[in-house]
Amino acid sequence: MYPRSFHYHRAGSLEEAVSMLGQLGEGAKFLAGGQSLIPLLKLRFANPEHLVDLNFIPGTSFIKEDSGALHFGAMTRHAEIEHSALARKIPVLHDCAAGIADVQVRNRGTIGGSLAEADPSGDWTNALITLDTIVHCLGPSGARTIQLRDFIKDAYTTALAHDELVTEVEVKIPPQGSGGAYLAFKRSAPVYPSASAAVQLTLAGDVCQDAAIALGCVGLTAIRATEAETALRGNSLSDKTIATAAEAARAAADPQTDMRGSAEYKRQLVVALVKRAIQIAVRRARGEQVEGAHLYA
Amino acid sequence: MPETATVEKIAVKININVNGKLYARQVEPRMLLVEFLREACDLTGTHVGCDTTYCGACTVLMNGLAVKSCTMFAVQADGSEITTVEGLEKDGKLHPIQKAFGDSYGLQCGYCTPGLMLSTHQLLSGNPEPSEKEIRKAIAGNTCRCTGYMNIFKAIELAGRNMKGA
Numbered sequence: 001m002y003p004r005s006f007h008y009h010r011a012g013s014l015e016e017a018v019s020m021l022g023q024l025g026e027g028a029k030f031l032a033g034g035q036s037l038i039p040l041l042k043l044r045f046a047n048p049e050h051l052v053d054l055n056f057i058p059g060t061s062f063i064k065e066d067s068g069a070l071h072f073g074a075m076t077r078h079a080e081i082e083h084s085a086l087a088r089k090i091p092v093l094h095d096c097a098a099g100i101a102d103v104q105v106r107n108r109g110t111i112g113g114s115l116a117e118a119d120p121s122g123d124w125t126n127a128l129i130t131l132d133t134i135v136h137c138l139g140p141s142g143a144r145t146i147q148l149r150d151f152i153k154d155a156y157t158t159a160l161a162h163d164e165l166v167t168e169v170e171v172k173i174p175p176q177g178s179g180g181a182y183l184a185f186k187r188s189a190p191v192y193p194s195a196s197a198a199v200q201l202t203l204a205g206d207v208c209q210d211a212a213i214a215l216g217c218v219g220l221t222a223i224r225a226t227e228a229e230t231a232l233r234g235n236s237l238s239d240k241t242i243a244t245a246a247e248a249a250r251a252a253a254d255p256q257t258d259m260r261g262s263a264e265y266k267r268q269l270v271v272a273l274v275k276r277a278i279q280i281a282v283r284r285a286r287g288e289q290v291e292g293a294h295l296y297a
Numbered sequence: 298m299p300e301t302a303t304v305e306k307i308a309v310k311i312n313i314n315v316n317g318k319l320y321a322r323q324v325e326p327r328m329l330l331v332e333f334l335r336e337a338c339d340l341t342g343t344h345v346g347c348d349t350t351y352c353g354a355c356t357v358l359m360n361g362l363a364v365k366s367c368t369m370f371a372v373q374a375d376g377s378e379i380t381t382v383e384g385l386e387k388d389g390k391l392h393p394i395q396k397a398f399g400d401s402y403g404l405q406c407g408y409c410t411p412g413l414m415l416s417t418h419q420l421l422s423g424n425p426e427p428s429e430k431e432i433r434k435a436i437a438g439n440t441c442r443c444t445g446y447m448n449i450f451k452a453i454e455l456a457g458r459n460m461k462g463a
């Protein structure tokens with residue numbers, strides 16, 4: 001399968017990429033890992049006249065810690081995050097990166113491309129929305145930062161202008177006593193999940209001080225399950241409390257029946273994933289090491 | 298197809314090192330890496346199965362990392378080193394991975410095998426003694442319609458042992 005013919009441009013710097021896109025106009029698009037865009041081009045769902053390749057820009061792939069936050073260059077591949085010891089400081093990030101698609105897709109796909117794509121079934125947005133995440137952008141009039149919750153506008157829609165780039169993703173390291181988990185259920189490795197859940201909890205002894213719960217693939221964007229959060233906050237995390245929260249998450253989910261499962265099946269998945277993610281988050285908040293990534297069928 | 302004049306205007310000159318040999322070619326930007334390998338380099342060992350980034354039959358190594366060559370443009374591999382199944386054999390001797398797939402009956406029709414061997418290559422380069430779980434994760438992006446995978450797991454374990462001993 002061949003995409004429509006297009007002109008290829010290789011940007012040497014982020015600034016050049018932005019100005020190229022501005023000059024080339026509406027018919028131009030950025031190309032990052034290509035793991036969302038190239039399949040769309042091959043199916044001719046997208047037919048840009050120009051592609052501006054970001055892959056040859058030096059210094060856009062990095063993971064570093066600075067002022068209590070982890071910083072990821074936009075072109076950092078999922079696999080680089082999966083294998084990074086530093087990224088494990090926030091276990092949700094490793095959970096997320098290690099479970100996206102398969103080895104080959106993770107070797108190419110980027111965190112910046114994932115956020116820019118805003119696929120409602122994508123993993124990064126859902127995992128990062130429970131954390132304090134800031135998206136760094138660069139446009140023709142300069143740089144700006146946007147909170148992730150304001151960055152994602154709708155399915156496949158972000159706050160980015162046409163010629164604006166994601167340059168960096170900044171994730172604040174949660175405080176001591178905080179633990180998180182990200183779980184997604186997939187039918188096989190190289191497919192998007194049927195449902196996913198991200199949980200971040202802060203404990204004081206046995207009592208849950210703060211909770212963030214997000215659901216993926218069951219709405220047009222990641223859904224914050226606020227009532228589920230309320231069910232946990234201020235309570236000790238007994239099985240009963242956890243079950244109440246999971247039921248509240250079921251009610252918050254708004255899934256569609258499709259090839260990944262019926263709406264009812266996905267609601268059921270949400271209940272199971274939220275329960276399990278809370279249990280892992282609690283153990284991690286207490287300092288336990290728990291391996292837990294996406295689950296395959 | 299665009300007019301020939303347009304194709305020439307948008308064509309890009311690239312240099313890709315495939316299996317240790319430099320291929321300098323003028324290509325249309327939309328040419329996929331797998332088509333470049335099969336048609337411009339005449340290396341037909343890399344297969345196209347699904348053409349939709351699912352099956353992994355088109356897997357090659359780019360600078361040592363497994364990628365699906367149906368989901369990359371050849372222009373993006375400019376300046377890089379690509380290894381295809383044809384590059385595994387050295388001086389007429391099969392690579393330990395190739396030998397192990399044969400010895401363990403890790404293939405039947407063989408359509409998936411080039412891709413599987415290159416995913417195996419990335420795995421074993423960093424980890425010659427993978428657990429079954431690690432093997433499963435490493436080849437989760439490669440579909441085999443024939444074997445049921447059990448002999449493939451055996452082949453990968455055997456290849457790891459042989460490579461470590463070598």
Ligand SMILES: Cc1cc2nc3c(=O)[nH]c(=O)nc-3n(C[C@H](O)[C@H](O)[C@H](O)COP(=O)(O)OP(=O)(O)OC[C@H]3O[C@@H](n4cnc5c(N)ncnc54)[C@H](O)[C@@H]3O)c2cc1C
Pocket residue numbers: 029030031032033034035036037038039074075099100101102105108109110111112113114116117119121122123124160164165166167189190191192193349350351
């Ligand atoms: C078989 C398969 C299975 C997959 N399964 C999953 C999965 O389970 N979970 C998951 O999360 N993802 C999955 N993906 C998608 C994968 O994670 C993609 O890599 C990701 O969604 C997009 O990142 P990319 O770097 O490949 O972006 P590209 O495909 O290159 O670009 C995507 C879009 O974002 C724009 N863009 C890219 N980078 C930037 C930037 N820095 N600034 C502004 N705009 C930009 C592009 O113009 C394009 O419109 C899967 C992909 C495949 C092929």
Ligand code: FES
Pocket residue numbers: 344345346347348349350351352353354355356365366367368
């Ligand atoms: S042909 Fe490339 S993944 Fe199937």
Ligand code: FES
Pocket residue numbers: 403404405406407408409410440441442443444
């Ligand atoms: S041997 Fe036939 S598809 Fe794997």
